Amino acid sequence: MSPLRPGAVIGILGGGQLGRMLASAAAQLGFDVLIYSPEDDPPAGRLAAGAFQADWDDAAALSEFAEACDVITLEFENVPVASVEIIERAGKSVLPGAKSLSVSQDRLTEKTFLNDHGIPTAPFREINQLDDIVLALEALGGYGVLKTRRDGYDGKGQAWVRLGHGGIKEAWTALGERPCILEGAIAFDCEISVLVARSINGATMSWAPPRNSHEYGILARSTVPSGLSKTVEDEARAKAMHLAEALGHVGVLALEFFVLPDGTLLANEFAPRVHNSGHWTPEACQTGQFEQHIRCVAGWPLGDTRRLFDAEMINLIGDAGLVDPATLKLNDILTLYGKREARPGRKMGHITRRLGPRKD
């Protein structure tokens, strides 16, 4: 693909805040963005040049969308692979591509793929029926987390279970008796993630890994530097780059890790897209994740991912997103997603703080 020229149209599947920030970065590089989303009035649609509202299985709308775009990307990892195939049949590329999507959409396929490519994860077992849970718990140390194979996010579709305690049947029912995996509980020291970008020509670059803390299963804060040794950080970055290569991924992806007290890295999951734990990159690095992703799908060379500042990113969730501008600190860099309604657990915006020039 020859590099896109200014005025070209980039389509984005999904209309949430990630699409909104991608659309903003694309506009800065001179592109027009069209959003495709089943949602009415999605946050990204109001910032883009145009928006299609249609379901994921609407073949006519997908073909029309493909027709209107030069290249298409996504901000939502659960876009059905069948929708991507419709677009591809209409003659347009979807980047990152069906492989990254299909692997990441199913936790069993994802964890198997990671292990097969030399990226260790927590031990896990496939769960298809209630009886499998006890057998898996016996094999995995008696305590673990049941996760639906598909459609889980932000701690949803998960339930902790312990051998010898009640609640196993309840957990199975609460998750809808759907195909699951059971993961052994990991006593980690901290969690980090690596954001990596891979260009159309196969060049990869990663950013410094942030340390991430979660509240109620939702990312609350990301901080750089992580405080981990360079050896551990470099290993995490190498693993993420290896994953992007193994998938033939084009664009940004995020690989999350548990870090054990001895520095061992266990991958948790990856997102085949820009990621909440990278929201500090535009303010703290030479090139941020949104611009980098657009560069990748436009067939441009990668920008420099060098980190210039120590920084933290704090998510504004639920009512915290109803920011009173008078309470902002002088160095708060605020991004709000334009969501018209705050609901518990809903990501409304984030604040990035530069904590001074990079010191490490």
Ligand code: AMP
């Ligand atoms: P996930 O949706 O898989 O990213 O899980 C959400 C959060 O739950 C993670 O960021 C961890 O804090 C926690 N968690 C998930 N899986 C495990 C595990 N196997 N052991 C310990 N904590 C976990």
